[in-house]
Amino acid sequence: MVEIIQVNISGDDKPGLTAALMGVLARYDAFVLDIGQSNIHKSLVLGILFKTTTEQSGFIMKDLLFEASRLGVQIRFTPIERDQYDAWVARQGRNRYIVTLLGREVTASEIAEVSSIITAHGLNIDAIKRLTGRMPLDNPGGKSCIELSIRGQLTQDGRLAFQRELMSRSGSGLDISFQKDDIYRRSRRLICFDMDSTLIGTECIDELAERHGVGEQVKAITASAMRGEIDFKESFRRRVALLEGLSEDVMEEIAHTLPYNEGLERMMRILKMVGYKTAILSGGFTYFGNYLKMKFGFDYVYANELEIVDGKLTGRYLGEVVDGARKAELLRLLCQVENIHLEQAVAVGDGANDLPMLGLAGLGIAYHAKPKVKATADQNLSTIGLDGILYFLGLKDSQIDP
Helix, strand or coil: CEEEEEEEEEEECCCCHHHHHHHHHHHCCCEEEEEEEEEECCEEEEEEEEEEEHHHHHHHHHHHHHHHHHHCCEEEEEEECHHHHHHHHHCCCCCEEEEEEEECCCCHHHHHHHHHHHHHCCCEEEEEEECCCCCCCCCCCCCEEEEEEEECCCCHHHHHHHHHHHHHCCECCEEEEEEECCCCHHHCCEEEECCECCCECCCHHHHHHHHHCCHHHHHHHHHHHHCCCCCHHHHHHHHHHCCCCCEHHHHHHHHHCCCECCCHHHHHHHHHHCCCEEEEEEEEEHHHHHHHHHHHCCCEEEEEEEEEECCEEEEEEECCCCCHHHHHHHHHHHHHHHCCCHHHEEEEECCHHHHHHHHHCCEEEEECCCHHHHHHCCEEECCCCHHHHHHHCCCCHHHHCC
């Protein structure tokens, strides 16, 4: 008769421990159905699920007890009924999610609060993994990120309610990401970024306007658009018109002094290293987007082209305005060009005109965003720099930093 037995081992880790215990199972031709091991600060937790016969099970457990005693670890046996095992097999690959906690530091109270939300929604934590490097005790301005692998059944409404509750706890030093743990999450291939106030810490049109002495007028048009009195395209046309006569040399000066947002260089270095395609989809200007492309190696740039004649801006632009709808359209087109599914795309932005592409991409991240965007987006990153995106992608410091 078949018996299924779960073995749980805990204690100080020692070289050869796994080999010794597996040697016992091998001696009796036991079949390993599942195995998992975790080690934190030299403390080991090892779980083994194996199948054997009633005739052999007693001998196996006796020999495992002997090895555990010799190695100085604790061991516990749990019989598993066949229907329990069959139900476990039927659930494989389904209803699995990832919750990522990210900040300058992640406190015990924050972990406790998030864990309580998980429990309240009938979900269970399978595994916890630290993605950031080992943290020195004196670490002002550092990063801390842990990833929770959770499982359980959520309806569509339940999933939305769970995500809303998690996002309501995001902020004040903690960012939370909630993603379905599926094949798409593990195979992201394209990341599209807004530029102004996302990759760089300024709005280029404001910089140009200030240099041209029309800063207050441009701000007034922007405020009117924010109040919904005029749409983005009309506000853009009016603001660009005010730049007529500005020298192209001013654009070059601004490009060379752009304030890059924290983590940009590290993020781009690692994204390129692991093979991501990157794009700038901006309501700003191609002049500055192309400068970033040359400096950091972006693969694509789509933004607004200012008309320049005899070294001066004419106050007009060329081609179609890149607004929110156009950004989403470009994201879709880039996925077709790269021959990937939309779920494999990531979009990052801070403003209302980024919402269409944030909602379309498989992973949409509001980066240090305006309140309306933070309230709408599924993922927020506000506590650290752009390289925090790497942790939302599941990358780990020990694997990506030499």
